[in-house]
Amino acid sequence: MSLEVTINVPGLKELSEALMQLAVAMGGKSVQMDEAAVGQAVHEQQSTEEAPWGNASIPQQNTTGAVPTPSAPVQASAQSVQAPAAIPTSEPTYTRDDLSKAAMQLMDRGMQAQLMQLIQSFGVASLMELSPEHYGNFATGLRGMGAQI
Structure with missing residues (x-):
């Protein structure tokens, strides 16, 4: 070469x-x-x-x-x-649909119990009850479990 x-x-x-x-x-x-x-x-x-x-x-x-x-x-x-990679200057925003798709990836891998623990750690019983101000932290939790979001 x-x-x-x-x-x-x-x-x-x-x-x-x-x-x-x-x-x-x-x-x-x-x-x-x-x-x-x-x-x-x-x-x-x-x-x-x-x-x-x-x-x-x-x-x-x-x-x-x-x-x-x-x-x-x-x-x-x-x-x-x-070219250097772009450095994000603001926090990404997520929709409930984005979070649902990422959660489905984990459910497809048989991680329902861990997913429910994550949801309950935010003081709610389901993703539908999660308030939008917690979407970023929830997405971080999903990513930590291996979801692509």
Whole structure:
């Protein structure tokens, strides 16, 4: 299996120049980057041996004093990039029908006694008597018993 990663950094040249100016301002020596030095650094990076953890490689230390910069844009494949899961910002609402369907799942598994205990823990004898303000907690109880809701 091969994985190719491409990184595209807009404004990399400007950033590199700004870093060089900052280094000079802090007392460092100015490093001139010419096309040959960058090309050699990229070539050295591409010719290194494969690392034991895959296709990534560790660049060899260059002897030119030039700072290597990436020459090829990097793109991540659509399969490797996933959007973060949405975090609910409000409590879900349930209807009596939602709760009944989830309760039926438990009854189909032969869990009538446990289901009745859950219902009675809310001080009612049946789901029909459960007040809507308790639906969320009842749904949590159903989920804890294995119902999909």
